Amino acid sequence: MDAIATFFRLIWELGVYLFTVVPDLLPIILALATPLALGALCGVLNERSGVVNIGIEGIMLMAAFFAYLTGFALHSAVGPGASIALGILVAIIVGGLLGLAHAWLTVSVRADQIIAGTMMNIAAFGVTGYLNRLIITPSGLGGAGVIAPFHLPDAVANLPIAGPVLVMFFDQGPIAMSVLFIVIALQFALFRTRWGLRTRAVGEHPKAADTVGIDVYRQRYLNVILGCGLAGLAGAFLTLESTGSFQNGMTNGRGFIALAAMIFGRWTPIGAFAGALLFGTATALGVVVSIRVPEGDLGNIMRSIPSNWYAALPYLMTIVILAGVVGRSTPPAADGVAYVKEGKG
Amino acid sequence: MSRLRQAARRIWRVASIPLLAIVLAFIVAAFVIVISSVFTSTGLDVFLPLGAYGSLLAGAFGSGTGIVNTLVAAAPLILGGLAVGLGFKAGLFNIGVAGQFLVGAFAAAVVGARLADSPTVLAAPAAMVAGALGGAAFGFIPGFLKARTGAHEVVTTIMLNNAAVLLLTWAVNDLVRAPGFSFPRTGEIGNSALPVLLPRNLHLGIPLAVLFVFAVRWLLDRTTIGFEIRTVGQNPNAARYAGMRPVFVTTLTMTLSGLLAGIAGAIQMLGVIGFYAPGITASVGFDSIAVALLGRSDPIGILFAAILFGAFRAGAPLMQIETSVPIEIIDIIQALVILFLAADLIVRRVFRVRSTKPVISELATVARTWAGGTPPGGAT
Amino acid sequence: GGGGLLGGGLKIGMVTDIGQLEDKSFNEFSWKGVQDGASAVGGTAKNIVTKDIADYKQNIQSFVDQKYDIIVTVGFLIGTETTAAAKANPNIQFFGVDQFIADPIPANYQGLLFNEAQAGYLAGIVAGTITKSNKIGAVGGREDVPPVVNYIKGYQNAAQATKPGVQVLVNYVGDFNAPDKGEASAKTMIGQGADVIFQVAGLTGAGALRAACSAKIWGIGVDVDQYQSLPDSKACIVTSAEKRLQNAVRDGIKRFKDKGKQSGNFTNDATNDGIGYSPLRNLNPVPAGLEDKLKQALADMKSGKLKPVP
Amino acid sequence: MGDQPPVLEMRGITKRFPTGTLANDAIDLEVRPGEIHALLGENGAGKSTLMNILYGLVTPDAGEIRIDGQPVTIHDPADAIARGIGMVHQHFMLIPVLAVAENVVLGQEIVRPGGILDLGEAAARINLLAKKLGFDIDPSSKIEELSVGQQQRVEILKAIYRNARILVLDEPTAVLTPQETREIFEVLRRLRAEGASIIFISHKLDEVLEIADRITVIRRGKVVGSRRPAETNANDLAELMVGRAVSLRVDRGRSHPGASMLEVTGLRAKNDRGQDALQGIDLSVRAGEIVGIAGVAGNGQEELVEALIGLRKPTGGTIRLGGHDLTSASVDRRRDRGMAFVPADRHKYGLVLTYPLDDNLALTRYGDPPFAGGFAGIIRNFRAIAENAIRLMKEFDIRAPDPKVPAGTLSGGNQQKVVVAREFRHDLKLLVLDQPTRGLDVGSIEFIHKQVIGRRDGGAAVLLISAELDEVLDLSDRVLVMFRGRIVGTFPAEEAQREKVGLLMATGGARA
Numbered sequence A: 001m002d003a004i005a006t007f008f009r010l011i012w013e014l015g016v017y018l019f020t021v022v023p024d025l026l027p028i029i030l031a032l033a034t035p036l037a038l039g040a041l042c043g044v045l046n047e048r049s050g051v052v053n054i055g056i057e058g059i060m061l062m063a064a065f066f067a068y069l070t071g072f073a074l075h076s077a078v079g080p081g082a083s084i085a086l087g088i089l090v091a092i093i094v095g096g097l098l099g100l101a102h103a104w105l106t107v108s109v110r111a112d113q114i115i116a117g118t119m120m121n122i123a124a125f126g127v128t129g130y131l132n133r134l135i136i137t138p139s140g141l142g143g144a145g146v147i148a149p150f151h152l153p154d155a156v157a158n159l160p161i162a163g164p165v166l167v168m169f170f171d172q173g174p175i176a177m178s179v180l181f182i183v184i185a186l187q188f189a190l191f192r193t194r195w196g197l198r199t200r201a202v203g204e205h206p207k208a209a210d211t212v213g214i215d216v217y218r219q220r221y222l223n224v225i226l227g228c229g230l231a232g233l234a235g236a237f238l239t240l241e242s243t244g245s246f247q248n249g250m251t252n253g254r255g256f257i258a259l260a261a262m263i264f265g266r267w268t269p270i271g272a273f274a275g276a277l278l279f280g281t282a283t284a285l286g287v288v289v290s291i292r293v294p295e296g297d298l299g300n301i302m303r304s305i306p307s308n309w310y311a312a313l314p315y316l317m318t319i320v321i322l323a324g325v326v327g328r329s330t331p332p333a334a335d336g337v338a339y340v341k342e343g344k345g
Numbered sequence B: 001m002s003r004l005r006q007a008a009r010r011i012w013r014v015a016s017i018p019l020l021a022i023v024l025a026f027i028v029a030a031f032v033i034v035i036s037s038v039f040t041s042t043g044l045d046v047f048l049p050l051g052a053y054g055s056l057l058a059g060a061f062g063s064g065t066g067i068v069n070t071l072v073a074a075a076p077l078i079l080g081g082l083a084v085g086l087g088f089k090a091g092l093f094n095i096g097v098a099g100q101f102l103v104g105a106f107a108a109a110v111v112g113a114r115l116a117d118s119p120t121v122l123a124a125p126a127a128m129v130a131g132a133l134g135g136a137a138f139g140f141i142p143g144f145l146k147a148r149t150g151a152h153e154v155v156t157t158i159m160l161n162n163a164a165v166l167l168l169t170w171a172v173n174d175l176v177r178a179p180g181f182s183f184p185r186t187g188e189i190g191n192s193a194l195p196v197l198l199p200r201n202l203h204l205g206i207p208l209a210v211l212f213v214f215a216v217r218w219l220l221d222r223t224t225i226g227f228e229i230r231t232v233g234q235n236p237n238a239a240r241y242a243g244m245r246p247v248f249v250t251t252l253t254m255t256l257s258g259l260l261a262g263i264a265g266a267i268q269m270l271g272v273i274g275f276y277a278p279g280i281t282a283s284v285g286f287d288s289i290a291v292a293l294l295g296r297s298d299p300i301g302i303l304f305a306a307i308l309f310g311a312f313r314a315g316a317p318l319m320q321i322e323t324s325v326p327i328e329i330i331d332i333i334q335a336l337v338i339l340f341l342a343a344d345l346i347v348r349r350v351f352r353v354r355s356t357k358p359v360i361s362e363l364a365t366v367a368r369t370w371a372g373g374t375p376p377g378g379a380t
Numbered sequence C: 001g002g003g004g005l006l007g008g009g010l011k012i013g014m015v016t017d018i019g020q021l022e023d024k025s026f027n028e029f030s031w032k033g034v035q036d037g038a039s040a041v042g043g044t045a046k047n048i049v050t051k052d053i054a055d056y057k058q059n060i061q062s063f064v065d066q067k068y069d070i071i072v073t074v075g076f077l078i079g080t081e082t083t084a085a086a087k088a089n090p091n092i093q094f095f096g097v098d099q100f101i102a103d104p105i106p107a108n109y110q111g112l113l114f115n116e117a118q119a120g121y122l123a124g125i126v127a128g129t130i131t132k133s134n135k136i137g138a139v140g141g142r143e144d145v146p147p148v149v150n151y152i153k154g155y156q157n158a159a160q161a162t163k164p165g166v167q168v169l170v171n172y173v174g175d176f177n178a179p180d181k182g183e184a185s186a187k188t189m190i191g192q193g194a195d196v197i198f199q200v201a202g203l204t205g206a207g208a209l210r211a212a213c214s215a216k217i218w219g220i221g222v223d224v225d226q227y228q229s230l231p232d233s234k235a236c237i238v239t240s241a242e243k244r245l246q247n248a249v250r251d252g253i254k255r256f257k258d259k260g261k262q263s264g265n266f267t268n269d270a271t272n273d274g275i276g277y278s279p280l281r282n283l284n285p286v287p288a289g290l291e292d293k294l295k296q297a298l299a300d301m302k303s304g305k306l307k308p309v310p
Numbered sequence D: 001m002g003d004q005p006p007v008l009e010m011r012g013i014t015k016r017f018p019t020g021t022l023a024n025d026a027i028d029l030e031v032r033p034g035e036i037h038a039l040l041g042e043n044g045a046g047k048s049t050l051m052n053i054l055y056g057l058v059t060p061d062a063g064e065i066r067i068d069g070q071p072v073t074i075h076d077p078a079d080a081i082a083r084g085i086g087m088v089h090q091h092f093m094l095i096p097v098l099a100v101a102e103n104v105v106l107g108q109e110i111v112r113p114g115g116i117l118d119l120g121e122a123a124a125r126i127n128l129l130a131k132k133l134g135f136d137i138d139p140s141s142k143i144e145e146l147s148v149g150q151q152q153r154v155e156i157l158k159a160i161y162r163n164a165r166i167l168v169l170d171e172p173t174a175v176l177t178p179q180e181t182r183e184i185f186e187v188l189r190r191l192r193a194e195g196a197s198i199i200f201i202s203h204k205l206d207e208v209l210e211i212a213d214r215i216t217v218i219r220r221g222k223v224v225g226s227r228r229p230a231e232t233n234a235n236d237l238a239e240l241m242v243g244r245a246v247s248l249r250v251d252r253g254r255s256h257p258g259a260s261m262l263e264v265t266g267l268r269a270k271n272d273r274g275q276d277a278l279q280g281i282d283l284s285v286r287a288g289e290i291v292g293i294a295g296v297a298g299n300g301q302e303e304l305v306e307a308l309i310g311l312r313k314p315t316g317g318t319i320r321l322g323g324h325d326l327t328s329a330s331v332d333r334r335r336d337r338g339m340a341f342v343p344a345d346r347h348k349y350g351l352v353l354t355y356p357l358d359d360n361l362a363l364t365r366y367g368d369p370p371f372a373g374g375f376a377g378i379i380r381n382f383r384a385i386a387e388n389a390i391r392l393m394k395e396f397d398i399r400a401p402d403p404k405v406p407a408g409t410l411s412g413g414n415q416q417k418v419v420v421a422r423e424f425r426h427d428l429k430l431l432v433l434d435q436p437t438r439g440l441d442v443g444s445i446e447f448i449h450k451q452v453i454g455r456r457d458g459g460a461a462v463l464l465i466s467a468e469l470d471e472v473l474d475l476s477d478r479v480l481v482m483f484r485g486r487i488v489g490t491f492p493a494e495e496a497q498r499e500k501v502g503l504l505m506a507t508g509g510a511r512a
């Protein structure tokens, strides 16, 4: 019976421990979640209009590269502030252009959407690696500049309860901070505006939308381009807000995890954001747990768990969530199906 | 005579678009190379593509070594391509070949090292079987989850790829690390290595991969199991109505797909690499997708596509030595090939081809399964 | 060596570790070393980027087939294939960066190793001296990569020797390519009160240094002078623990040119300036005696009196 | 009203699809103000195509459209809407997950500055319109929560909201009960009284005769005649449509019921949303007997047939066939025991459209001899599959160039024959028919009905479910009425009068 008592004591200690590390977790979650959240929002905008986009990963990577390239090239010419701003702009534009390409392929040419996305991922990996070798490496080492995060005054950050929450969202870089606003704006727009209604209509039943005079193709183009612009912003975050440097394949699967967050969030902006935060929390926990190991038996157990297990936690958790919690969530009915205007042409 | 012509016409009907897509991809990539040559020390070089493609070709086919290298590189791609293609037939997109490949490679390495001193006739098959089972187990998980809970395999397999890398790293470090090396790795495989049939490493895995081409073709075309797999891919509701069990078929297909990927990992491990160490990558995983698409999910098509991609790999070193074109051009060419297959309209326009079989039509199920159905009023 | 016989100088080829050339780390600086070496001896340099572990053999063989005089391979994973190639081609000189060669060592194959623990030790002295909170951190890439662990062990030991009672927080993120995790890791350490962060984690570490800078504490770079290579973290990098890859590769090529075949495991350490620390920066004033402590440690390591990892 | 100038004239409309089908061949059509104009024709005659051209969904190859005497070109539905044309499509164009109000205003939203929807204002307008038309509808309820009849009304509301003067209804009554049909006809008459012109497409000749002011008949893309209801009758119209005499009433003959074949007791099942759809069904069908189930769609019929064939797990009760308990048997096992099933949705269940006919004709027995054999019985026998196809195609008059063409290239009627041919096996014990003739023309219906009688006389038990009350009454030896997941009434054929059964369908009788 000792064993059982020990077990419950450990569970209790684990609970207490998790509670005590919350202040450590809060400041680091948003940055981990930002590229995922932006990618997931890209997915929401695409799929709500009926276009599956698994090329988010590639779009992020391309945008990250061109953001870096812009910052890198203009750093000395226009100064760090302007070069970063331009870099972010370029990332959004690159994202939008790739969105245009994806829309053209999937909406106009009616290529298989999953395959088009796969193509995008492979192409992005190749193009960025190729240009990185040709352009950036020979021109020597250099940074593109990074955005300084915003810091809350200590008086605010140290407030009880509200302090850590404010830190979580506002003691961050501008792109990370903007995510919250983008999420709220999109949630409102999707369910309360004309654009949102039409988006949902073409994603659910494009023919019905067509018969009331909505241009299905135009609506899908618009959404895919807008969404991919957000994926571009995620790319800019990686190079210009998070590191200041670029490395081949640096998106490292984030685009796909973003898709999982989107599905977790049942294709709503707020849900997708929650999914991204959840994933960010799992990652953060893996980091915090190995730095702030508690004392006693619990600490010994936690220390005995190999670091690779902590690192694998977010991935395993995503699977469990998809399989168990989310189950068969229903995507927009016309998601993934190209719309054919019959008898035209 | 007319028989021959008919056969040629049939082949053209099936293969013209893929072939023209490859041609077009090379043409477009040539522009990329020319334009980007501006950034190199030599400056704008209009003939650079010729040089690059020339050495690519010479490296891949210019010598006996080159040809062997091409085949060695093609073997795992054949199996990986079959893995992806089989999934496509059932409407499943197995992006998890990378992870299944690694698990297969790891299992083969561990068992291979254990049996390093046993006779090859025992050791090599045992290690192969271990790799196959490892891959199958790792394919079973997403298949079962998809069938039972609807968790989409595109997401779960990618997560499993990431998890596999981390967990195998742990396993090498903490479970099976071989003594006597300065870094964590598995032991020497000794007699478990696949026999080399011809000098320069033409190992037994190559004929084995070709054998699987015919095995998968037989399974799909001639057996009721293959019919079930295809029916579930085309219309899961009709499959249920016909008395098939989509849950079982989906799980089985992913398991078989993982099995093939695991064998790919095993032959790569036992025929080429020789040991498992953290940091091993499985580029086969993603290349297999392109192979399956280029081969339009048909086993014979996959065989040829894999040889083409194997040639890229075999020719790349010479291209890098003789020209300054980065190896990533191969990714670009692969992406372009997929682009032109997915949007075969472009190929048709450029080359004015008419009335050949659309490439992706049999794969049209892939995107559909993302959402799991057709929209209201969308079925015609 | 057979160099120079064809009249065009030595042909030097390099095969990278898996992945990429531009890793701002050992592939990239080995390549710079190859280029430096080539121009020092009047030869030509070419590289092959490896995409997959299965390509090692073939990539090395391509240089062999093209009759290269020197082949440099990078990373310990490629060691097995390099050994095999060295045995099969006794007329070609092989260098293996980060490769420890076990006996019997071919006469034409030299491993270029680094005493990372010594470099880490120097970083630890700096961290131990400048910390005010008595808490310092180290962000590592993968725990199973020996050089990473060596750096961090030296760092830990030095910090504790310099300032007894100092607490060293260590986190292996499991990834060299995750700046956001690096940032999260460093932020957590900073939250725990750490005021110096040492990074041994590639791009992940770049994220860690970013966090250090934005929290206005100190960061220590790795491998090369990261004050130069990570200009975005200039504001807070006090020094870097250097592992002089570029010099080591260049010098190996020169040794071959001057003395012929090179064999054995060549360790770059304090005795041959193979490791060191970058100029101290951002410390105004530099704490009294810090420079002396570092010089003394270097001297003691040179003489063998000081072992960074007992 | 006949002498007023037409509001709509279509002249020489011609359309050939890229597939080669000449769907419309120089069609002329005139519609006058305040007229209900019926379009009649076989499956594939080209009715929907003509209306799609009018609505801008299909571009004609030749021809002219005039509205109020003015030539117009209609590029897309937006053009059509702008010219006062409204259309209720053969397949509903409603978005199930959106609210009624959202569906109605879609495309012509009422917005506040910034594009923000004003759904309150929309609801107010909808309520106003609904009252005018005599509807009762809640603008905030979701479409998926509505009955088919209510959805039909939302479709009409959509058109009226857009100020349609010319309203096209493509087979609006195909899925309605007689009760609902009567209500819709009320609405149409009201609209006509207000001066709207209505084009009404239906396969149901009685309805057409009842509601239309004028009838135009199309055969193979050509207009073959125009009639006033007063000058014609059902037989005349059927002959005009098909080009030969058709018997509209089947001769059921006498049935000779044998031993009880299907025994269902206390069957319960949930629907996809987890609600109790079947609340204890008891029924039995004897060999050589056709039992028909009448009921308004959505009262559990779908769940009942799915539970019978094994596609839905019952939550209670038993199913026995010829003495064997099959309650939890697999689909495969039930088929082995002699069950066959013609599903309502041939595209969803019945066919694999991309497969050739021969595979489709063996689809439900692919694993049984002679279609499979060899070692472990998994080798497919292509010769047997081909022979089966050739035989069935002849026997069931399936019109296709050869057994290798994909099923998707066949017309709807021929596709249905493929399903029927496959399911009407010779060793049948129980045949479950769900809407076996939905959307088919009179010729095809005649053929299928004869086949059903033939199987009954061959000793099979037949369970027929149809939303088509007339079909149930015509074919069944016994009629059951289903209401809210229960059987609420049983009538022998001779006592099953249309009105009595219809009333029970609508109210569920005393128990409701």
Ligand SMILES: Nc1ncnc2c1ncn2[C@@H]1O[C@H](COP(=O)(O)OP(=O)(O)OP(=O)(O)O)[C@@H](O)[C@H]1O
Pocket (backbone or CB within 6 Å): A342, A343, D017, D018, D019, D021, D022, D023, D041, D042, D043, D044, D045, D046, D047, D048, D049, D050, D090, D411, D412, D439
């Ligand atoms: N988009 C299309 N592409 C090719 N052929 C088509 C298309 N739409 C309809 N058809 C063909 O055109 C012909 C006319 O079809 P249409 O739908 O107009 O018939 P219908 O009279 O409405 O038949 P039903 O009574 O079954 O609704 C048919 O042969 C059909 O196969």
Ligand SMILES: Nc1ncnc2c1ncn2[C@@H]1O[C@H](COP(=O)(O)OP(=O)(O)OP(=O)(O)O)[C@@H](O)[C@H]1O
Pocket (backbone or CB within 6 Å): A342, B380, D019, D043, D044, D048, D408, D409, D410, D411, D412, D413, D415, D438, D439, D440
């Ligand atoms: N895009 C298309 N391409 C080729 N053939 C088509 C196309 N659309 C429709 N058809 C053909 O037209 C036929 C009639 O189409 P439709 O959708 O009107 O079916 P139907 O006969 O009316 O049956 P139902 O409406 O009951 O499903 C189909 O069976 C199909 O063969």
Ligand SMILES: [Mg+2]
Pocket (backbone or CB within 6 Å): D047, D048, D049, D090, D170
């Ligand atoms: Mg029609």
Ligand SMILES: [Mg+2]
Pocket (backbone or CB within 6 Å): D043, D090, D412, D439
């Ligand atoms: Mg129809």
